[in-house]
Amino acid sequence: MLLTDDLLLNFKRCERRAFLNLFGDRREKSSEKDFLMKLRKENQLHINIYLGQRPYRQPQSEDWETRAKETEELMAQGVECIYKGVLLHRFDQWEGTKIEQLTLVGKPTVLLRQAGESRWGKWHYRSVSVKLGQKPKPEYKLISMLHSFLLEHIQGRSPRLTQLILRSRRPHKVDMELWSEKLRETITDCVRVLSNPTEPEVFISRQRCHLCSWYNHCYGIAQADQHLSLVPGVTPNRYESLQEMGIHSIETLANTPPKHLGQHLGPDVAMQLQQQAKAIVYKEVVWRVNRPNKIQLMPKGDxxxxxxxxxxxxxxxxxxxxxxxxxxxxxxxxxxxxxxxxxxxxxxxxxxxxxxxxxxxxxxxxxxxxxxxxxxxxxxxxxxxxxxxxxxxxxxxxxxxxxxxxxxxxxxxxxxxxxxxxxxxxxxxxxxxxxxxxxxxxxxxxxxxxxxxxxxxxxxxxxxxxxxxxxxxxxxxxxxxxxxxxxxx
Incomplete structure (x- = not known):
């Protein structure tokens, strides 16, 4: 199995998206939104600013396997900064899975030479990932850790640190001890999901889904099934609790006694979700049960x-x-x-x-x-x-x-x-x-x-x-x- 950092990033955000990117019907996929292309363009400008006047070398091949070999050659030469390198390592097996071979591929923004012994000599490399985000998101840290993990296997030693450069241009260190274990767990989970022919269940989360090219496809399925994720307030954790209670539809949620829901979700959340489900099922606007006693009127003016x-x-x-x-x-x-x-x-x-x-x-x-x-x-x-x-x-x-x-x-x-x-x-x-x-x-x-x-x-x-x-x-x-x-x- 081939597992790239892009695929792992998508898996961390949405298991279904990673699955569809590999096995989905391309006819169901919408064209990429202009806003995504805009973000990609701005991220490249962000990278250019980071590189500044820094001299760098980069692999020339378009083929990723050849590019990985060229990257190793540049590392062996002791190049100060390698831009758009490819890190590749094959594992004969992966603990916790049944696959016979796993190929991991990473594409760090840059690799920087550092002092310290490695298979190359008295130097080694660490990775820097330049992202446009405001915060060091978990998925960013995970992919940075993947790059360090690959470097450890390629150069014979682990880097001392790995960094994220975000919109503020201030470097963020990644806790390598913490994220090393998380990386192994995520790779194992990803391999298991992508080895299973059954596609992961739909879950609509608009904040995460709205820019995805599979959104219309997934939303159509969710609507046809009247999926619980279409109910405002149903988070992934609450969805899991509802599933454990045997609640699989909006109508069932609407007709479940709040007292029963409250035992699993708490009384306030239970009342909110049941009211919301009832409003959807019966197509009516209702007052919130937990609203303030005194209603604030909308102001009026000439x-x-x-x-x-x-x-x-x-x-x-x-x-x-x-x-x-x-x-x-x-x-x-x-x-x-x-x-x-x-x-x-x-x-x-x-x-x-x-x-x-x-x-x-x-x-x-x-x-x-x-x-x-x-x-x-x-x-x-x-x-x-x-x-x-x-x-x-x-x-x-x-x-x-x-x-x-x-x-x-x-x-x-x-x-x-x-x-x-x-x-x-x-x-x-x-x-x-x-x-x-x-x-x-x-x-x-x-x-x-x-x-x-x-x-x-x-x-x-x-x-x-x-x-x-x-x-x-x-x-x-x-x-x-x-x-x-x-x-x-």
Whole structure:
């Protein structure tokens, strides 16, 4: 069996993804998203910065086996820095598995020469992995450990350390003693799963799955089976507990007594999951059982503002501050887009936005995530907005998402704005577009000046603002309906 670091990384993130990458029907695989290509491009820029003026050599062959031999030749020569090397070692067997031969392949970003005896002479090599992530994730540490493990077998000694270079460019050491054991366990598990002809079960986790090319395929299976992972709040650990209780469907979860669920999950989680399952099965919106006794009403005003931000995190810029303006008294509705057409215009659009919202000092400002509040505070400090002016804006914010998750259960698979608004009949102009795509569009706009891309981003932002308004209006009508009016007294 051939096991590469890429395959092991995918296995650590999702066993099913690793299996499908080897054995799945390619016709079921979606094309790679633009955002992934953007991340790959940015990671290469990150690597280029790390390499800087450092002289390096690299293998030339396209064939990975030949490339591995060339890497060993460069190591034997004592080259200071080897870029894009390939580490390869074959094991006749692997403890805990039945396979006769296992070939492990790793592709560290660079190999750096260090003092200390090895089969090469009075030097040896350690690996450095350059990643774009903000944090030293477990899967990054695992793959760094794999590279050190391979180096130990190739050069006859273990490196003293292995490092990760992340977005901050600060090196992170990997605890080699801890991760050595974890690596062996993960390789064993991976070999067992990939040796079994049965594909691993579907589990939908949107945060991890949404960029995967197999997502549509897996989601289709989960929907057809009404898989429990489609219920918000069902984590992998909770799913395991539900399986042990004999609960395999959303309908069964909806009809299981909370007291029975509570013995395994705790009373609060049990009530939350059962309520959520019931809402999905019966297609109804219900009050959360564990909501606060006193219901906070949505603020109202003659003028109301609905606010959303588009940002490019890798360029550290908030480039679009969108406001959907509604004047109920004069029956006026209009969308205002404060757009930074260059990276340098962020300050300009900030001051324009502040001047605009200050024209309506009594107007509540509705938004749909903590990001808007955090960003207003950050931009206000960054550009010297007087504290009383900033507080006058931030104090009017109303997070609709926070309100929903405090009081209501919706028959949805996710509490994202798109999921909630779609469930209530609102649909975006650009079908199938996500916030990730708008980031790619903005990057391309900066490079090409294609006005159509900027217009598409503005339309998308306007839809977000209008969807927030649609959701807020629905909530207001729901609260004030005859069935719920008693709760307000």
């Amino acid at each position: 003028v109301e503002l609905f606010f959303d931000i588009e940002a490019e995190p890798d360029r550290n810029v908030d480039y679009l501050l969108g406001v959907y303006f509604i004047d109920h008294r004069n029956q006026v509705e209009k969308f205002y887009a404060f757009v930074a057409e260059t990276l340098e215009e962020e300050e300009k659009i900030w001051h324009e936005f502040v001047a605009f919202v200050q024209q309506f000092p009594q107007a509540p400002i509705f938004h749909f995530s903590p990001y808007e509040r955090d960003t207003l505070n950050r931009l206000g400090k960054k550009y010297g907005t007087p504290i009383n002016e900033l507080q006058g804006i931030v104090g009017r914010l109303m997070d609709v998402h926070q309100w929903v998750t405090k009081y209501l259960i919706f028959p949805v698979e996710s509490y994202s704005l798109k999921s909630l608004a779609n469930a209530l009949g609102y649909h975006w102009y650009e079908v199938g577009v996500s916030g990730d795509q708008t980031v790619c569009w903005y990057d391309t706009w900066l490079e090409t000046g294609d006005r159509q891309l900027l217009d598409a981003i503005i339309r998308y932002n306007e839809d977000d603002c209008r969807a927030t308004h649609h959701l807020k209006q629905w909530i207001t009508e729901f609260i004030e309906s005859k069935e719920n009016i008693a709760l307000l007294s």
